[in-house]
Amino acid sequence: MAETFDLLIRGGICVTPEGTIRADVGVRQARIDEIGDLGAADAAEVVEAAGLHVLPGAIDSQVHFREPGGEAKEDLASGSEAAVMGGITAVFEMPNTWPPTTDAAALEDKLKRAKGRMYCDHAFYVGGTAENAQGLAELERQAGCAGVKVFMGSSTGTLLVAGDEALREVLSHGNRRVAIHAEDETRLEQRQHLAEPGKVETHPVWRDEEVAFLATKRVVKLARETGRRIHVLHVTTSQELALLAQAKDIATIEVTPQHLTLTAPECYRLHNTFAQMNPPIRGARHREAIWQAVSDGVADVVGSDHAPHTIEEKQRTYPKSPAGMPGVQTLMPLLLHHLAEGRLSLERLVDLVAHGPARIFGLGDKGRLEVGRHADFTIVDLDHLWTIRRAWLRSRAGWSPFEDMTIKGKVKGTIIRGVRVMWEDEILGAPAGQPLSFDETLDL
Numbered sequence: 001m002a003e004t005f006d007l008l009i010r011g012g013i014c015v016t017p018e019g020t021i022r023a024d025v026g027v028r029q030a031r032i033d034e035i036g037d038l039g040a041a042d043a044a045e046v047v048e049a050a051g052l053h054v055l056p057g058a059i060d061s062q063v064h065f066r067e068p069g070g071e072a073k074e075d076l077a078s079g080s081e082a083a084v085m086g087g088i089t090a091v092f093e094m095p096n097t098w099p100p101t102t103d104a105a106a107l108e109d110k111l112k113r114a115k116g117r118m119y120c121d122h123a124f125y126v127g128g129t130a131e132n133a134q135g136l137a138e139l140e141r142q143a144g145c146a147g148v149k150v151f152m153g154s155s156t157g158t159l160l161v162a163g164d165e166a167l168r169e170v171l172s173h174g175n176r177r178v179a180i181h182a183e184d185e186t187r188l189e190q191r192q193h194l195a196e197p198g199k200v201e202t203h204p205v206w207r208d209e210e211v212a213f214l215a216t217k218r219v220v221k222l223a224r225e226t227g228r229r230i231h232v233l234h235v236t237t238s239q240e241l242a243l244l245a246q247a248k249d250i251a252t253i254e255v256t257p258q259h260l261t262l263t264a265p266e267c268y269r270l271h272n273t274f275a276q277m278n279p280p281i282r283g284a285r286h287r288e289a290i291w292q293a294v295s296d297g298v299a300d301v302v303g304s305d306h307a308p309h310t311i312e313e314k315q316r317t318y319p320k321s322p323a324g325m326p327g328v329q330t331l332m333p334l335l336l337h338h339l340a341e342g343r344l345s346l347e348r349l350v351d352l353v354a355h356g357p358a359r360i361f362g363l364g365d366k367g368r369l370e371v372g373r374h375a376d377f378t379i380v381d382l383d384h385l386w387t388i389r390r391a392w393l394r395s396r397a398g399w400s401p402f403e404d405m406t407i408k409g410k411v412k413g414t415i416i417r418g419v420r421v422m423w424e425d426e427i428l429g430a431p432a433g434q435p436l437s438f439d440e441t442l443d444l
């Protein structure tokens with residue numbers, strides 16, 4: 001008798017840990033059950049994938065979905081809708097909401113809000129502060145927690161751990177990898193006068209290379225001192241990358257699609273404050289260094305740092321304009337663009353958005369197209385030529401610096417735990433995202 005699966009993805013080119021192969025994928029009970037020639041098999045649902053590439057579900061390990069407190073910019077529902085439209089199957093959401101996510105009640109509140117409203121799987125970071133440091137070891141082990149995030153420099157929101165003493169205190173409590181926004185607050189304060197009103201091109205002058213390098217140097221030293229693994233977010237300078245390449249035992253590295261795509265000063269001429277983010281988009285030399293880190297294997301993951309603000313807010317006169325740009329929906333499209341342009345291989349792309357995050361954050365169920373893992377897939381058509389348009393965007397912010405960019409390669413579908421959630425730009429079914437299970441939180 002023919003085998004029966006819940007879902008069968010037939011005839012796609014699958015990017016598996018063992019290589020890129022043409023194969024069918026059979027799904028049973030939300031997990032990958034078989035990969036191979038399943039020609040005779042039957043299934044409740046069949047996805048014909050001839051001519052398409054089947055990737056393990058992409059994970060965006062840095063998004064700001066603004067709920068609670070910033071719902072005019074985004075909420076968990078709209079942010080997750082943008083995610084699945086862009087082929088993202090799981091997100092780690094950041095704690096600089098209002099109130100900030102700094103205790104168990106705030107974390108539980110976010111998990112409760114996510115239930116039945118988020119389309120993708122999810123976990124929430126807790127913000128580390130001098131005040132809650134003692135409780136972080138317990139907090140980071142709560143179900144649905146992505147770990148601890150620290151802002152070393154002020155950005156959107158109130159979270160800040162500026163000095164070495166407080167940072168040492170945070171790093172000394174707990175075990176999981178701590179995610180770091182590395183900008184040095186003291187130097188930021190000293191240089192604030194360099195941010196010239198109305199001149200967003202001075203943003204990377206104020207928040208210069210040294211602001212980022214100093215903070216990264218300090219946190220690597222403290223990570224060694226305390227024996228704590230760190231994950232340095234949105235790395236933007238060649239100096240930091242040289243330092244971090246020598247610290248791979250203790251530090252992992254995130255780079256963003258926008259720092260791989262845009263350069264100063266052109267981005268400020270073209271997009272004005274809509275290209276303003278922290279840490280800033282810098283000159284071409286740094287973009288090349290980030291690409292080098294991608295090809296050398298120094299960069300571990302690509303995260304979008306999806307940081308939506310409304311058009312009205314972004315139109316304020318610099319530096320009153322908030323920093324950050326939406327990106328969860330354009331992460332995969334931009335990487336597919338760079339793939340088509342020959343800047344990275346499909347296997348490296350998958351490593352950066354699936355294998356990498358699963359490995360470094362300990363997601364045993366996800367991130368690999370192999371038997372036993374969750375049946376999460378990002379299905380792409382590498383030949384599809386299309387243009388990013390505002391009408392396609394689902395973030396409540398309603399804009400992207402990448403509007404009108406023509407791209408070869410399109411996300412065709414998003415499948416989460418065996419369920420088609422998005423197909424050909426249409427969201428299917430009700431939101432059914434689940435909290436993520438990390439290796440270090442399984443016993444709870």
Ligand code: DOR
Binds near residue numbers: 181307308322324
């Ligand atoms: O540009 C940024 N925006 N950088 C951050 O660190 C925070 C983010 C936000 O939340 O708006």
